[in-house]
Amino acid sequence: MPLFERSGSRLSPTVEAERFHRKVERACIGLASLEAAAADIRLFGAGRLSVAAMPRLAGGLLARSVARFKRENPGVMVSIHAGDEGTVYKWIAEGFCEAGLTMLYGAQGSxxxxxxxxxxxxxxxxxxxxxxxxxVLDPADLAGEPFVDAPVGNPLRVRIDAVFEAAGIRRSVAAEAGLGSAVCTLVAAGIGVGLMNPLAAYEEAKVSPIEIRRFAPALPVVFALVFPPLRAQDRLVAAFSACARPC
Incomplete structure (x- = not known):
């Protein structure tokens, strides 16, 4: 089957040659894609990272961590999934996400x-x-103030209860809310005052008319990265973990 036709001193490809060229071109593009995928795998596994976080952490600390990670690894796709504390742990334990960012209130064996x-x-x-x-405010300053509290049984609520009980102060709980954004919305509406983690508070202060003050005695909140159990971190997760730490 001829691939070229002669016309005087010129050679022109036949229809069959054009068809053959297109097939070879597609094959070369496919090989190039395979080479690029292999390079991604050598560098960062599959080139995609799924991260879970509580809502306000997803918009604050996590967003800054992802921005830093993307500057260093622009070719990696990052997918963020926001959920409450229990949902984040569930997604991580089941392997739906490779990493998570949450507040740590106690031991998490899963x-x-x-x-x-x-x-x-x-x-x-x-x-x-x-x-x-x-x-700076202390429990005595909040005596008699309507209080927007975490729900009964919430780990932060347990710790707040202990601080006020130790000071001999009884709070007047006006409302309960499980998410920091909801606490700030209720506080901004004048329903009461509250205590919450500072990252969420400062994020909410950008959009809600609230005031933020230090509180004593200290109620520390630990922010932690969480990973699936019994799984070694690959290089992609390790790179993200480094970016999530304070500079």
Missing amino acids: VQVDPVLSLDCVAVLPRGHRLARRA
Whole structure:
């Protein structure tokens, strides 16, 4: 089967030659794609990372970590999944996500835990509240104030209860909310004051009319990376873990 036709001093490809060329071209593109995929695997596994986080961590600390990671690894696709604390642990334990970022309140046997940051809880007040004149608040300052609390049984609620009981102060709980965003929304509406993790508080302060003040005694909250159990970290997860730590 001829692939070229002669016309005077010129050679022109036949229809069959054009068809053959297109097939070879597609095959070469396919080989190039395979080579690129192999390079991704050599560098970072499959070139994709799924990360779980609680909502306000997903928009704050995690977003900054992902931005740093992407600057160093622009070819890696990062997929973020937001859920409450229990959902994050479930996704990690089941292997749906390779890494997670959450607040650590106690032992978690179902996942591997790597603490990365510890910060103290802060008091949140409606904007213009009389207590906003103080730089630091304590349990006595909040005596008699309507309080927006975490739900009964929540690990943070247990710790807040212990602090106020030790100070001999009885809180007047006006409302309960499980998410930091909900706490801040209720506080901004004037329903009461609250105590919460500082990362969520400062993120919410960007969009809600609230005041943030230090609280004593210290109520530390540990932020941790979590990973699936019994699984060694690949280079992709290890690179992300490094980016999630404070510089």
